[in-house]
Amino acid sequence: MTAPALRLENIVKTFPGVRALDGVSFEVMPGEVHALMGENGAGKSTLMKVLGGIYQPDEGRIVVEEKPVTMRTPMEAKAQGIVFIHQELSLATELTVAENIYLGELPRRRFGLVDWQTLYARTDAILKKLKVGFDARTIVGSLSIANQQMVEIARALTVDAKAVIFDEPTASLTDAEKSVLFDVIADLRGSGVGIIYISHRMEEIFKITDRISVLRDGSYRGTVNTAETDEDAITQLMIGRSLDLSRNTVHHELGDVALEVRGLSCGKLFQDVSFSVRKGEVLGFYGLVGAGRTEIAEALFGLRNPSGGEILLNGEVVRISSPHDAIAKGISLVPEDRKGQGLVLGMNCRDNMTLPQVDDLKAGPFVAEGAEVAIFDQYRDRLDIRTPGWRQTVGNLSGGNQQKIVIGKWLSMHPEVLIVDEPTRGIDVGSKSEIHKLIRELAAQGYAVIVISSEMPEVLHVSDRIVAMYSGRIMRTFTSEEVTEDNLIQAISGIRADRDAPVAEPA
Amino acid sequence: MKPGSLSTFLRTGAIWAFVLLELAFFGIVGDMVSTSNTPFLAPDNLLLTLKQAAPIGIIAMGMTLIMINGNIDLSVGATFALAAVVLLDSMSWPFMAAMGDWAIPLAWFFALAVGALLGAINGLIVWKTGVDAFIVTLGSMLGYRGLVFMYNGEQPTSNLNWTLVDFAEAQFLGLHTPTWFLLAVTLFMWFLSTKTVHGRNAYAIGNNREAAVNAGIRVGPHMLINFVIIGFLAALSAVVFYSESGSVNPNDGQLYELWVITAVVLGGTKLAGGSGNVISTLGGVIAIQVLRKGLGHMGAATETVNLVIGLILIAVLFLDRQLNVKGREALKT
Known part of the structure; x- marks a missing residue:
């Protein structure tokens, strides 16, 4: 039997007051697409930060091809063959595709000059494998989001990747772009790389993954073969009900x-x-x-x-x-981008909720804080917003409670x-x-x-x-x-x- | 303890702890090194320190609101100088000279009106063109300074009015007139920023401009008001200071914008906007003045003072960053 490309053994990570990861173990085989699912706050992002060398686990081991590894920085993680394709792209949009792919590792000639010929030749070789329609000299900013993601993937291929982790890769892709991405993932899998695929979208999970592991409240809830389960069963695992x-x-x-x-x-x-x-x-x-x-x-x-x-x-x-x-x-709008357009994340719950009407609530020149608290209390109860109190900064709430604040903000305007x-x-x-x-x-x-x-x-x-x-x-x-x-x-x-x-x- | 309350305390309380530390240091070490006979902590010396902190402090109150709003104003030094020129020159105009001491309130009014007008110009350009406030006020900093030189060439503008000097040097309950102005402005700006709708909206705009627009807040008028306020305060600062000195050089007020921003940043206001408060800014203003005064007391030259303040600014911001990064990670479970 072949060794797993990546194995996590009993990973524990605690923060003051919170056990963010409580003994998580799972493994990704070479040539497998392994979905990682869980609600927000289930511990997926913490686990990814442990894998990416940003956090150190308090207990447990990370094993790459039967070899225990420790990673103290993202660079070390990459050197071990663990590569991330992030949801939010981190590319220098003014530079060429080639410069982005080899950023920090540009091939050099004497006197520290960049060896452009080698750079472009190597990049074009990688791009050819990905079958994309642009070349090494293209400026990244001129590419579509989907193609920019391809540049990120190309960057992952410059190292001898053992495990590639996709974090919500389809969030901003069209259907056509998604199918291109899925082809690339299939190719990667064919070449024997282990793939961790994180997504909320059930239909994608069932389309492209081989196995699904589920986290809930920081602990591991099990791994199932995708072919032998259905959405309902996965949801049950994730939230304990359907x-x-x-x-x-x-x-x-x-x-x-x-x-x-x-x-x-x-x-x-x-x-x-x-x-x-x-x-x-x-x-x-x-x-x-x-x-x-x-x-x-x-x-x-x-x-x-x-x-x-x-x-x-x-x-x-x-x-x-x-x-x-x-x-x-x-007319009221609860916008698409909650954090960017809907909420003032640094302000507290009450102030966010009364933001559009604070001008109507004033007593003389001053804000009527009592009336604001009354409005907040009313809509907190009505919408069942879970927060320690109105003084809580909105940025610290969960996504669901944040959305309820936005909805409450507009309902209070009738x-x-x-x-x-x-x-x-x-x-x-x-x-x-x-x-x-x-x-x-x-x-x-x-x-x-x-x-x-x-x-x-x-x-x-x-x-x-x-x-x-x-x-x-x-x-x-x-x-x-x-x-x-x-x-x-x-x-x-x-x-x-x-x-x-x-x-x-x-x- | 509630999450974030430690860093909140540090951000608002730390600057005052720093001021106390400075006072203790200069009171003990300073007096040992100093050749002067008066102790650093002598009441008169401390009152004088407050008085000397006023010109920068009054402007810093306006800058705090501007920066909370997510903007910046580099033209305050030039506005300060131009308002001073108008104040002193207007009193020598024939019809004003004929009015005797009644010319004083009118001269004050002219100077303050000029300050508010210059601020309004900045605000209107930022609002209507959408150009970044940094660029707009960089331009007006040069432009307004040009007006100062056009007014009277390289010559100083002077007009010493003894009634004004008496007023500016007066002490009430021990505090000098400029100190009272500083405290009054601080109190006013505290009310404005924490208790009024305008203040609330300024925080919201600085924190997330798009969300503020989506909540129906009209961003432009708020920015305009803030620029008018800081222009007015820059002029008020000039009025208070030059009532006493009676003479303005065309280069006066240069680098004031940087001292003001230093004080505001020391007080914990973020350059990116959305957070900060005027009470901490007052702490930042006093911290700088105590440092200047204390190092002077120890016999240090101006260059040394600047070097030390620069180092402290960087050290404070580094500390703040360390504290914040840790706080944010702990929340991201």
Whole structure:
């Protein structure tokens, strides 16, 4: 039997007050794609930092090809053949592909001059193996995100890699780019490298991995063969129970049309978009990355100027010139990038929640802190936000609780229309179902809710109607009764299956 | 203890501990080395130290808010000089001279208005062009200094008014007039930054500008207000200082921007924005002045003083970084 490419034996890592890793053991064989799964906070990132030489384990051993190793720095980890492809790319965008790949290890001639010929020749040899469409002299900044990721992978191939770790590699890739990436992973695996694949996306895990190991609360919960398990079993392992993603069948009583959009266009981003949302309704937007869903939300929130068409709020045509304007008119947006666009991470929970209305709460020239605390308490209880108190810095909360702060921020403004872009991105499975439930409850309370999501089960689970978008256009609007996975995928791929079918409108 | 409260304490309390350390050092070692007969800790000497800290301190209060907001203002030294020129020169204008001592409040008003106006110009350019405040105020630093030289060439502008001198040198409850101004400005800025909506929004913008915009905060007007405030305070600083000295050289106030930023940074405000407070800035201002004064007391030359302050600044920021990196790692479990 061959030796594992990488084996972890009983790794323990503690921080003051927390046992982040509690005896984690698993192994990756050469030529195996091994998925590592777990909720946020389960210990995946700590484990990766131990493997990457950033943290030292308190107990346990790391064994590479039957040889115990210690790694004190990321460079030492790389020298041992453990290579990372990070979710966030770390490339010098102004330099060429070749310079990036050999950054820090440029081949030299006498007097420390760079040996450009050798550099380009070696790089092109690696790029040829990856079958990419750019060469060693290309400036990295001019490449797409997917191709930049290929540069990272090429960098991994410059050493004699024993184990390559992919951390959420598909987060910002299109479907076509994903399949290229999966081909590269298959090639790597064919050459006998052990691969650790970290992702939240079940369908990818089941498509490309051989075995799955699960972490929960810092401890190892087991390894299963991918072929012999299913999503439900994995979810059970991850959270100790299963996640309800059944189709939504309950419709709440609908009120008047809250928001209507007629023929809205914005340059090349989206064209001739028309839809309406009623009070008490959840309208889902589904489509591929780049289909224009987020851009529509941004136009409704005053972050983009539409080039044509009109927006009607409660039957009246309005012009929305800024987020300030949108908020005043009763439109709220829970943005896609929670940390970058939704929260002021360095501020406390209360201040984040009351940020849009602190001006309305003032007593004379001063902020009314008592009123703010009251609002925070109210929405903490209503949304079940778990935090030691309002003084807690938002950056220290878990993803799910952070998202609840953003949602609470807007609910406390009593909006007419609530737009939620990727409500559960990067959120663990347990909080996910709470947020789904919350969205349904909001509709029941009479809010008009728009949910944008890239996860089909999520869209199907929360929506009353679903808008399918392809390349900046609305292909079809489904009711939750007529939608199937097949016709939805056809619609977002640009295939108008039943061209003659009437576009569904609310009854 | 709650997470982060240790580093929070260090960030707000450490500068005051440092001031006490300085006082103890100069009070003991300083007096042994010094050739002067008066002890360093003599009340008069300490009161004088506070008074001398005022010109930098008043500007530093405005700089704290500017930096919390995520901007910076390099033009405060030039604004300081131009306001001083306007203050002293305006009192010699014929119609002003005819007014006797009633010209004083008017001259103050002119100088303060000029400061606020120069600040507003900075703020408007930063707001409307979107150019980084560092670049904009680097330009206006040169531009405003050019105006100072255009006003009176290389010549100093002088106008000694004894009523003003008496006012500036007066002591109330022991503290000098400039010290009272410094304390009043500190108190005002503390209220502004911690208790008002404007202050809250300044922190939010500095911490995450995009999230602030998404919360409906209009970023531009807030930045404009802050630049007007710091321009006004730079002029106020000049008004307080030149009421006493009565003569301004066209080079006066040079490097003030760097002293001010040094004091603010020593007080724990981050260059990147989003955090900081004016009380700690006051600590930073006093720390620098005690150091200058104390080293002078020991007979050190100005060059030595600058060298020591430079080293201390780097050492403090290094310590702060060590503490923060550790704190952040512990949270990232």
